[in-house]
Amino acid sequence: MSTRMEIISRFYDQADEDSRLKRSRHGQLEYAVTMDYIHRFSSVGSRVLDVGAGTGRYSVALAEEGFHVTAVEPVESNFSILRKNSESIGNLQAIRGDATDLSMFSDQSFDLTLVLGPLYHLYEQEDIHKAIDEAVRVTKKNGAIFFAFISVFGIMYANYLQGNWAAGQEENFTKDYRVRHFKEQLFTGYDVTEFEKLFEGKPVQWVATAGTDGILEPIEDRSDFEISDRDFQAFVKWYLAFSEKRELLGHTNHLLYICRRPG
Numbered sequence: 001m002s003t004r005m006e007i008i009s010r011f012y013d014q015a016d017e018d019s020r021l022k023r024s025r026h027g028q029l030e031y032a033v034t035m036d037y038i039h040r041f042s043s044v045g046s047r048v049l050d051v052g053a054g055t056g057r058y059s060v061a062l063a064e065e066g067f068h069v070t071a072v073e074p075v076e077s078n079f080s081i082l083r084k085n086s087e088s089i090g091n092l093q094a095i096r097g098d099a100t101d102l103s104m105f106s107d108q109s110f111d112l113t114l115v116l117g118p119l120y121h122l123y124e125q126e127d128i129h130k131a132i133d134e135a136v137r138v139t140k141k142n143g144a145i146f147f148a149f150i151s152v153f154g155i156m157y158a159n160y161l162q163g164n165w166a167a168g169q170e171e172n173f174t175k176d177y178r179v180r181h182f183k184e185q186l187f188t189g190y191d192v193t194e195f196e197k198l199f200e201g202k203p204v205q206w207v208a209t210a211g212t213d214g215i216l217e218p219i220e221d222r223s224d225f226e227i228s229d230r231d232f233q234a235f236v237k238w239y240l241a242f243s244e245k246r247e248l249l250g251h252t253n254h255l256l257y258i259c260r261r262p263g
Helices: 004-014 025-040 057-065 076-086 125-137 152-159 165-172 192-197 216-220 229-242
Strands: 047-051 068-073 092-096 110-115 139-150 205-211 254-260
Touching: 004 076, 025 057, 025 139, 025 205, 025 216, 025 229, 025 254, 047 057, 047 125, 057 068, 057 076, 057 092, 068 076, 076 092, 110 125, 125 139, 139 152, 152 165, 152 216, 192 205, 192 254
Parallel strands: 047 068, 047 110, 068 092, 110 139
Antiparallel strands: 139 254, 205 254
């Protein structure tokens, strides 16, 4: 049986993660919305921890804006690109590590903690709660914490409407339609309420649950999809106005759960 890290590494070794948030409109929307929320809950000069930083799309951008960024990434191929992308940036430190163990950091070390990818690939309840608890622990009082997750319904709409719906349904749901989580999925999806319940009893205060890329991914696959730069900028502003509407959250692919550590 392959370990979680082996499965993840095999995927990212062949994926072009470095351009994921640039090469498509849904990636561009996810990046624009996430950055908008980051700017709402932080200020230039803040200490930021980016857990599961990938190749550094957010880490590099925030460091270039003047944030003091520490980026943690477990996958060797991503980490190598992260180090290359950040080698000339003095206020960005890259560390190889995993979201379930942030013991290299003291309690309350960061003003803002970003966990924008790890929970896509955590399946065991123990590991999920370790990642959440570690992110909370290293965040200062009154600091914000962002947890990204994927809607199981977004996964279905984006990946299983091309003649393979039954296979996707079997992979992501039990026979009585409960959401399934197991490491061989590679990416695991959540019902929004199910994800929010992970934080019951945690020492955090919920702020918002927001979608970040809407239904653009399955729509963008259509041959007749087209949106100009001007219209896309208008669309981003429009989407931000409705990104927290509960009736829309299940249809988006990527989402943010935003909370604060009370003072």
